[in-house]
Structure formats: C-alpha cells, structure tokens
C-alpha cells in the first residue's frame with residue numbers, strides 16, 4: 001500500500017516509516033514538501049503522490065507554545081488537518097488522523113471513552129486539535145481519528161528522554177508530578193495497531209489507541225529508572241509546584257472500548273511497551 005505520512009520528520013512518523021515501511025511503501029512529507037496550512041500545496045502534493053492512505057501526524061505539538069501562538073496553533077492543528085482531509089477526499093485516499101487526549105477537559109474521574117463528548121479542553125493545543133478532529137470528519141467523512149497520549153519513541157523528544165537525561169548523577173532528588181494520570185504510550189505500540197487498522201479500511205470515526213494500564217508521571221519515572229537499573233531518587237510532587245503556561249490535564253486516561261468492540265487485540269500494557277522500547281534503544 002502507498003502511504004503518505006504527514007509530519008514525516010516527527011517522532012511518531014519516524015517510527016511509522018521504520019515499521020510500516022517493511023510491508024508498505026511509506027512516503028514521509030513534512031513542512032518542506034508541503035505546509036499543511038497551504039490547502040493548494042497539500043492538494044498538489046497528494047495529486048502527485050497518489051496515496052491510498054494518509055496517516056496525518058503533522059501538528060503543532062508544543063503545548064505551551066500553542067498558548068502563546070493561538071492563531072498559528074489553530075491554523076496548523078485545525079485548518080491544516082482540514083486541508084489534509086479535503087485533499088484525501090479529493091484523491092479518494094483513506095485518512096487516519098492522529099489526535100490527543102487533550103481534546104477532553106481532563107476533569108472526569110474515570111478513563112475517557114470514545115463516546116464521551118470531547119468538550120471543555122483547557123488548552124489552546126487541545127481546543128485546536130478538537131477543532132481539527134471536527135474539520136477532518138466534515139471534510140473526509142470516512143476518516144479514522146486515533147487519539148493517543150503520553151507518547152514516547154525512538155529519537156524523542158519525550159518524557160522518557162527527559163528523565164534519562166536528568167538522571168545523570170548530578171541530582172540527589174528528582175521531583176516528579178504525581179497527581180496527573182495517563183497511559184504512557186510507545187510509538188512502536190501505536191505503529192503496531194496502525195498496521196492492523198490498515199487492513200481494516202471499513203473502520204472510521206474515533207478510536208482510542210493508548211497503551212493499557214495507567215500511571216502518574218512519578219510512577220512512569222520510577223519504572224523507567226527501575227528498568228534501566230538507574231538508582232535515581234524520585235520524589236512525588238503536585239502539579240501546582242510546576243506552573244506551566246498550558247494547564248496539564250489531571251486525567252488523560254483513555255478507555256479502549258471501541259478496540260474491543262471491533263475485535264482488535266488490546267494495545268500492549270505500558271510496562272511491557274516501555275521495556276521493549278528501552279531494550280531496543282540500548283541495543
């Protein structure tokens with residue numbers, strides 16, 4: 001299958017290139033090939049590349065920057081996603097668009113389901129990504145939107161990379177937030193399930209695609225150090241101790257009800273996915 005991956009130099013796209021590229025012809029495109037805010041440019045590129053499937057990873061992903069650059073965030077994450085969707089519809093290409101848990105408010109006391117209303121996003125990033133989801137569904141009704149969260153993968157940048165960098169022996173204690181809950185998710189795990197979804201073109205709508213099991217950032221950090229055999233002391237702390245321009249959601253957990261309904265295998269448990277990633281990255 002000929003697959004175009006937008007945001008082709010980004011963290012998730014690089015893993016997709018390596019993994020899906022074994023069976024498929026994967027063409028990465030990034031801002032150098034076409035800025036997704038340029039509808040005509042995206043149309044021309046897709047008309048030339050003639051993809052059967054587009055996996056849309058391009059986004060403005062720096063959540064704090066999005067607060068300061070609201071217009072740009074909406075241009076890229078909302079209009080850009082809409083442009084990609086319209087170009088897919090025009091080319092009759094299937095669209096798999098990557099989204100985020102930030103589309104929710106993060107205030108619910110249980111994992112979010114696909115059927116939960118995506119409203120009340122607290123950040124410009126989340127609001128712009130939700131607007132992007134709506135543009136995708138409007139411009140390409142057969143599109144599949146996969147929501148992911150707490151992502152790490154080869155090359156980073158990610159929380160895993162940050163923790164390993166900070167644990168350089170110079171810090172007796174590392175304070176890590178213990179009141180945000182999410183599903184740490186490996187790009188390798190996402191790629192594995194996207195490979196399965198490529199074989200199921202009838203699946204559309206919204207699908208949650210994070211690793212199974214949940215953790216706080218503190219618990220995630222502890223597991224990283226345990227698996228790496230690093231004796232770094234970690235101290236739990238509250239989000240309030242690290243004020244950021246974009247408020248972080250206390251609850252990022254996503255329920256994978258639809259994956260089960262569709263008869264697809266569960267996503268790997270996050271501990272196993274992290275172990276696999278760390279083993280690969282040290283080999």
Ligand SMILES: NC(=O)c1ccc[n+]([C@@H]2O[C@H](COP(=O)([O-])OP(=O)(O)OC[C@H]3O[C@@H](n4cnc5c(N)ncnc54)[C@H](OP(=O)(O)O)[C@@H]3O)[C@@H](O)[C@H]2O)c1
Pocket residue numbers: 006007008009010011012013030031032034035036037056057058059060061076080098099100101129148149150151152
């Ligand atoms: N990382 C996470 O924790 C996380 C969590 C949930 C959901 N997601 C979603 O997963 C997807 C992939 O995330 P990622 O972490 O792999 O992202 P990433 O590493 O930041 O990659 C995004 C890519 O998109 C490119 N891009 C930005 N603006 C563009 C434009 N106007 N036109 C074309 N390309 C543009 C970026 O280029 P520059 O680097 O030059 O800007 C970058 O190469 C995104 O949709 C993101 O919203 C990520």
